[in-house]
């Protein structure tokens with residue numbers, strides 16, 4: 001079903017990894033919004049969105065990343081993206097996300113960036 | 123692509139096995155018609171349609187079986203069906219094909235039926 | 245909860261190459277309506293047969309013409325309408341032949357209408373040749 | 389060979405759950421039109437954005453309303469029309485904000501129209517509020 005979407009959560013030290021699987025569009029974005037919102041509310045602000053299983057994203061999905069970035073950074077954390085497939089990456093690229101977000105080729109690299117204090121857009 | 127269809131051919135002694143793969147509808151039936159027609163024209167009248175890879179059939183596909191059965195039997199051969207998946211079998215069943223065709227659970231069984239001179243509908 | 249009616253429409257050029265797309269459409273709408281896998285497969289087949297008839301008989305394979313499939317469902321049933329503006333025909337004049345007769349005549353056709361009538365719970369034609377021909381078919385949703 | 393024009397239409401209830409079906413439709417028609425995989429993905433996105441706007445803004449998520457997607461292609465281009473009968477808007481009044489501004493404002497929207505304009509070669513709105521709003525987008529087929 002091309003409107004299936006799910007978020008799986010795991011922790012790696014102080015970092016929360018949210019694995020996105022499926023299609024992130026205006027219908028499924030609220031699910032992702034809740035997942036990130038829950039982390040932020042509970043004080044977890046070091047977040048990696050593992051996009052390896054993300055096969056589609058529209059602006060509604062991009063909007064979730066946009067709307068949380070400032071708050072998460074103000075709380076001392078970061079919202080990093082990792083392992084985006086090329087078809088999806090071209091959408092992030094067209095809109096200039098790479099200049100503002102830390103987009104890592106793998107979850108491992110995103111974790112290394114967290115321990116080195118690297119952010120995007122700096 | 124759910125309108126992809128192909129016929130693969132192999133021989134087993136005097137029997138020709140035509141493996142049907144994909145969707146057999148009004149668009150793709152002419153391909154199957156030609157494949158069976160070619161065998162009949164070249165004097166090969168012991169034919170097994172291996173349906174293991176057949177995922178869909180409509181009446182246009184059923185029509186190919188219907189239109190060749192008599193000629194092939196008159197020429198001393200038979201047109202047997204084998205390994206039909208349940209979803210497709212229900213279509214054959216609704217129309218009464220099992221009473222008239224020899225439908226075997228496997229290609230091997232169809233070959234055994236050929237050597238034992240078994241036909242359907244008798 | 246009151247039963248909310250939903251309507252989906254697909255219109256494609258009259259060519260058998262588009263039957264696959266029509267089946268995909270029916271599969272998706274049938275799934276949303278709540279039919280199980282086997283019933284969805286049957287719905288796909290009934291609509292395929294009806295549309296193949298329009299393409300081949302009503303429009304004589306003129307690909308500049310259009311075939312419409314309109315599906316409306318609620319909690320109880322799905323209604324599918326196939327609409328064309330082609331030649332039309334008199335369904336009551338079509339003899340229902342048995343499979344053995346068709347085979348004896350080496351016929352490659354004549355099973356489509358039977359399949360449609362077997363699969364669907366109600367089948368009605370409204371034919372106005374050249375203007376608007378409508379096949380309306382209903383299938384009840386059997387809850388598991 | 390003269391270029392034959394083909395038209396495909398899909399009409400669905402105004403709900404984001406149907407965006408997936410709309411994308412499948414666009415993918416299939418885009419593939420038939422001759423677009424490569426990357427361009428098909430872009431077409432899906434542009435139409436998704438346009439339909440999401442209709443569902444959320446023109447119809448305020450009223451699922452009893454209908455969204456129409458009409459795609460016409462020939463050898464050279466595909467034209468996709470998104471039609472609604474909802475509220476309408478003045479596209480020229482919508483400011484194009486940069487991503488860093490949107491982020492600073494913690495905005496979750498405001499990228500859809502930019503995506504549409506980036507992906508498509510021509511984008512035109514014809515708005516008659518409450519009567520018929522039409523977004524007409526064209527993308528040229530680049531032969532490999």
Ligand SMILES: Nc1ncnc2c1ncn2[C@@H]1O[C@H](COP(=O)(O)OP(=O)(O)O)[C@@H](O)[C@H]1O
Pocket residue numbers: 181293297298301302331332333338352353354355356357358
């Ligand atoms: N939509 C239609 N428009 C015109 N004629 C039709 C239509 N549907 C069916 N028919 C007529 O009814 C006959 C029987 O149809 P059917 O049972 O589907 O078998 P087949 O299409 O294989 O001949 C057709 O051969 C055709 O003459």
Ligand SMILES: Nc1ncnc2c1ncn2[C@@H]1O[C@H](COP(=O)(O)OP(=O)(O)O)[C@@H](O)[C@H]1O
Pocket residue numbers: 059437441442445446475476477482496497498499500501502
């Ligand atoms: N089809 C439409 N009907 C009414 N208003 C629209 C439509 N499309 C866009 N808009 C308006 O334009 C604004 C910008 O649209 P867009 O760039 O897609 O961002 P978003 O939808 O995320 O707000 C919307 O917030 C809305 O006010």
